[in-house]
Amino acid sequence: xxxxxxxxxxxxxxxxxxxxxxxxxxxxxxxxxxxxxxxxxxxxxxxxxxxxxxxxxxxxxxxxxxxxxxxxxxxxxxxxxxxxxxxxxxxxxxxxxxxxxxxxxxxxxxxxxxxxxxxxxxxxxxxxxxxxxxxxxxxxxxxxxxxxxxxxxxxxxxxxxxxxxxxxxx
Numbered sequence: 001x002x003x004x005x006x007x008x009x010x011x012x013x014x015x016x017x018x019x020x021x022x023x024x025x026x027x028x029x030x031x032x033x034x035x036x037x038x039x040x041x042x043x044x045x046x047x048x049x050x051x052x053x054x055x056x057x058x059x060x061x062x063x064x065x066x067x068x069x070x071x072x073x074x075x076x077x078x079x080x081x082x083x084x085x086x087x088x089x090x091x092x093x094x095x096x097x098x099x100x101x102x103x104x105x106x107x108x109x110x111x112x113x114x115x116x117x118x119x120x121x122x123x124x125x126x127x128x129x130x131x132x133x134x135x136x137x138x139x140x141x142x143x144x145x146x147x148x149x150x151x152x153x154x155x156x157x158x159x160x161x162x163x164x165x166x167x168x169x170x
Contacts, residue, residue: 001067001068003010003066003067003072003073003100003103003104003105004065004067004116005064005065005066005112006063006064007061007063007064008053008062008064008067008074010053011052012045012062012071013050014046014049014050016055016062016064016071016074017042017046017049018042019071019072019095019097020045020049020074020093020095021040021042021045022096022100023096023097024037024095025038027035027095027098027133027136028130028133029075029077030132030134031130031133032158033158034132036079036158045057045123049125052126056078057135058079060076060078060092061075061077061078061116061120062074062075062076062097063075063076063077063109063112063116065096065100065105065108065109067100072096072097072099072100072105072107073094073095073096073100073105073106073109074093074095074106075093075094075109075110076091076092076093076094077090077092077116077117077120078090078092078120080126080153085124087122087123087124088123088124088166089117089120089122089123089126089169090126091113091117091124091125091126091127094106094109094113094128094148096109101104106139107143110139113125114169117126117169118170121166122160122169123170124166124167124168124169125145125166126148126164126165126166127140127165127168128163128164128165129162129163129165130162130163131151131160131161131162131163132160132161137163140165143167145165145166145167146166146167147163147165149164150164151163151164159166
């Protein structure tokens, strides 16, 4: 069965938090210590997502991907609160279950995220990616994203470099 996308509802947010936490552990374990990735317990991580979404759902869009009724991925987009360009929206997150890699789910979520950012009126899209996350960087670059030259230290704990990418939306 193919993947289906829809805007998230409140009932989805705890499941999104669980998937996000699993995805971070799976994806970043070669870049960040397991202790750092698991420092925040799953219930606290879920509470953080519920709180964040309750405050941002008027300006941000949380989209879920489902396959056979199971949540298998999500994106989170909204205004760019970290850049200096007023015409830029931010892809805050795109995460998948590891079994979804290579099945087109990431591409479908990305296309939907870019369409949502365009619908919100943004001219450009931006995102941050861990410097050593070569799989994600390749995915973004194949999709037309380019590094901007901006870097920052991540919020994981021990400093890990993040690189900012952007792309036009029109």
